[in-house]
Amino acid sequence: MTVRTRIAPSPTGDPHVGTAYIALFNWAFAKHAGGEFLLRIEDTDAARSTPESEAAILDSLRWLGVTWNEGPDIGGPHGPYRQSERQAIYSEHADKLISDDHAFVCFCTSERLDEVRREQQSAGQQTKYDGHCIGLAKDEVAAQIAAGTPHVVRMKVPEEGECVCSDALRGEIRIPYAQIDMQVLIKSDGMPTYHLAVVVDDHLMQISHVLRGEEWINSMPKHQLLYEYFGWDMPVHAHLPLLRNPDKSKLSKRKNPTSISYYRDSGYLGEVLANYLAMMGWSMPDEREQFSMTEFAEQFSLDRISLGGPIFDVEKLNWLNGQYLRAMTPNAFMDAIAEWALNRDRLAQLVPLIQERTERLADIAPQVEYLLGDRIPLTESSFADSKLETDQLLAILHHIGRRFDEQRSWQRDELYQVCKSLADDMEIKLRDFLYPLFIGVSGRTVSLPLFDSMEFLGPDVCRVRLREAIEALGGISKKLGKRLDKAFDQLDRAAQ
C-alpha cells in the first residue's frame, strides 16, 4: 500500500504557521516512505471561505518548499480537491447513513439548541444534543422536508460504553460515548461539516496516514464511528502537539504573529521557517539543528516526535535565519534581498505612496524606513504630542485591537471605515484618535498615509506594533483589560 498523506487547510484567513507545521510533517512522512502527499481545500464554511485565502495558502506552502502530488491547482485522479465542489458526494453518503439508521434528520432551530445548551451548562452537565428529533417518524420527516423546513443531518452515537481509538504516538485512547455529541454531518445549507467531509474524503482519496493537530483527539470517536458506519478501514492517525504562544496557550494571532506572510515579509527565508518548524516537536537522530527539507524527509520518523507542546520562540528563529543568511554567497544574498524587498510587486505597492512625496531619489529611504524594516522602538515619550491622556490612548489602542481581531480583510478603505466608526462611537475626533495608531505603526508623527502603511505591512505586523505601543504606554493589566473589554462591549452594543 502506498503511503498517502494530505494537508487540508480551510481557506478562511491568512495562511497560518500551524497549517504549515502540520503540512511539513505530513509531507515529510509521505516523502520518507516514497509515498504521495496531497492538498485538499476544506471550504465547507461557505460564509468564511475565500478564493484569496486559498491562493495565499497555496502560495505560502510553496514558499516553504512544500510540494503536492495532487491538489486543486494541479488536479489528480481523486478530485475535485475542493470540498465545496464535492457536495453531491457528501449528501449521497449522508443519505446512506440515514437509510442505514446511523444518522437522522433534525429540525431543531439554533434558538432551541442554544436554550438546551444553556440549561445543560447551568446544570453543570457537558453540552450536547438532547436527541429531540431522533425518533421522528419517516413520513413526518418527509413532510417537513417537503414543506421546506430547514434541517440538518446528525449522526447517531451509542449511549453507553466507551470508544477505544488508537493514536500512533500515544497508543490507545479511551473516551466514553456519553461524551460524544450527535454531531451535525450536513448543515442546513446543504454543506457537510468537517467531520463528515474529512472521513469521506480521506477514504475516497485513499489517505493512509493522518497527521493532524492534537486539538482533534476528542473528535476521533466521531470519525471512527463514521468509518465503522461506512464499513471502511480507518487510516492511521497521529496527533501532533500544538504550537504554543510564550504563555503556553495554543498559538494565536492575538498573542503572536501567526500568518506565514508575516514571516516572509519580515525577512525570514522560507527554508528557515520550514527548518525551524521541523524542529518543533521533532529532532534529527544526530541532534543537528540546521537541515534542508530533503534531509528532513530522509530522516523523518514518527518515533522522534516529542509530545510536549513546543513554544514558538522567535529568538531561536532569528538566530537560525542569521545562520542561513550569513552562510550565503554574496550573490545569493543579493538575490535574497531583491526577492524580498525590491521585487516589482512590493515596489508597485510602495510607488503610489512615495513618488509624489519625492524630490530626489535619496528621499525614498527615510520615507519607507518603517515599512521595509522595524519601526523605531517606542517609549512613553513617543506619545508626548497627543492631546489625549494616557488612559484614553490605551483605550483607543485596546478597542481598535478588538475591532482588528474581527477584521477579515486588510484593505486601506476598510481599515479607514473601522477606525472612523470606532472614533465616532468613542466620540473622539478622528485626528486625535489616529494619533496613537500613527505612532504605533510608523513610530513617527509624520509618515506616509496610515491606512496605506497598514495595508502594506499586513495585519500581523500591525498587531505586533500596536501591542508594543500599548506596552510603551505602560501596558494593560488584567484588571484594566477586563474594564476595557467591558467598555468595548458596551460601545459595540450601543452601536447596533
Next chain:
RNA sequence: GUCCCCUUCGUCUAGAGGCCUAGGACUCCAGGUUUUCAUCCUGGCAACAGGGGUUCGACUCCCCUAGGGGACGCCA
C-alpha cells in the same frame, strides 16, 4: 463543569533501566579576536513537577497528586 492529552535548563530538545557528575542549541553573563558594531572563538549560569511503587538499580516502567494544554459550534 465534564472528558481527553501532556510534563527534562527561561525556550527548543537528547535521553528508550545502569553509558547521567543529565548532553547539545537558543537566550543571558564573562573573557578573547576585531578601528566601532555584528560575526566568530572560549568559558559560565541553568532542568529530570511532587509523592508513592516495580527493580540490585529509575530521567527512563506503573499509580496518585499537582501544574499546563486541548475539546465540548449548523468553525475547521
